[in-house]
Amino acid sequence: MSASQRAATAGRTAGAMTYTYLGPEGTFTEAALLQVPGAEASDRLPATSVSAALELVRTGRADAAVVPIENSVEGGVSATLDAISAGEPLRILREIMVPxxxxxxxxxxxxxxxxxxxxxxxxxWAQCRNWADKNIPQAEYLPASSTAAAAVGLQEADPAYDAAICSPLVAQRLGLSVVAADIGDIADAVTRFVLLSLPTSLPAPTGADKTTLVVPLPEDHPGALMEILDQFSARGVNLSRIESRPTGMFLGDYFFSIDADGHISDARMADALKGLHRISPNLRFLGSYPRADHREPEVPRHNTDEAFRSADLWLEGLLGG
Incomplete structure (x- = not known):
């Protein structure tokens, strides 16, 4: 921990946890945070953006942050994917699913x-667009930093807009007039959130785990992506998500944000990461943590830990003979 981080944490009560999240109060992100054991009784700091929440963690003013990372309708949350790909490293401790x-x-x-x-x-807005086109086609869309922020803005003396799309919880908390309920285009939409802290001990493997990585493309040439993917496929590691994001350095320069099934302590995952590091030495390991759905991957016999141990012993025997 840096000197500035130690100074920021010095005034906090020993043993007390401080969490931050994408605010204001009443966001789906706060609902995700409240699923974290002990969070309800902890100090909670709403942040105005994902970057602001992560900065509170990086500077030691909060112990951990909850931010959205993926939506079942829209895919990855670009603000989060970009914010965790650069800057001081962070570590994902767990994931939380919120309908x-x-x-x-x-x-x-x-x-x-x-x-x-x-x-x-x-x-x-993307998840309610079809409903809006059908029921309020005359309405112009104005972006907000969060659904709760839009709801709060509706309470101003002279609001800049007529209506807000938000969660039922925040509408109830603020006493807003609800014109229509359950307006999502997809009934079973889910958003995935992650709990991040500064690098710390990894959660123990459970057999149903996920590993998240940021992999820069070191050189753009035919087959460059295939070289990355081969490190996983050759070892039987399934990828549950892969997305490309621009680095912002120059046009055409990208990194890949990857979720892989398994824990870094699994032999197949460890071997895949070693191979990946040879190709992309600047890859960023963001953590191995339990899957929220507790689903265990199917691992072929030749990619089990026992198969890797057996192969190591066989090779050692050859070298020692």
Whole structure:
């Protein structure tokens, strides 16, 4: 821990945890945080953005942060993928799944046909777009930093928009007028959140784990991506998510954000990461942690830990003979 981090944490009560999350209060992110054991009784700091939440952790003003990383409708959350790919390294400790439902809240006395502007987070808008096109086609969309921020803005004396798409919880907390409920286009939409801290001890393997990586593409040439993927496929490691993101350095320069089934302590995963490091030495390991759905991967016999141990003993025997 740096000197600035030690100074920031010195005033906190010994043993007390401070969590931060994408705020304001009432976001789906806060709902995810409240699933973390002990979080309900801890200090909770809402942040204005994903980057702001992670900065609180990196500077020692919070012990851990909960941020959205993936949505079942929209895919990866680019703000999170980019923020954890650079800067001081962070470590994912666990993932949390939250079912997502939305309501349309409007200024008091306003009917849906009178709504001309509606605000919400971009991912929420994408998940309600078909409903909006059908039910409020006249409404213009205004982006907000979160669904809860849009709901809070609706309470201002002279709000900049007529309605907000938000969670039922925040609408209830704020006493907003709900015009329509359950307006998501996909009934079983889910958002995945992660709990991040500064690098610390890894969670113990459970047999149903996930490993998250950031892999820069060191050189753009035919087959470059295949070289990366081969490190996993040759060892029987399944990828549950892979997305490319621009590094921001120059046009065409990308890194890959990857979720792989397994724990770094698994022989197949460890061997894959060693092979990957030879290809992309600047890869970033973001953690191995339990899967929220507890689903164990199917591992071929020749990729089990026992198979790797047997192969090591066989080779040692040859070299020693």
């Amino acid at each position: 997502i439902t939305f309501v349309l809240a409007a200024r008091p006395g306003l009917a849906s046909a009178e709504i001309r502007t509606v605000s919400t987070h971009s991912h929420a």
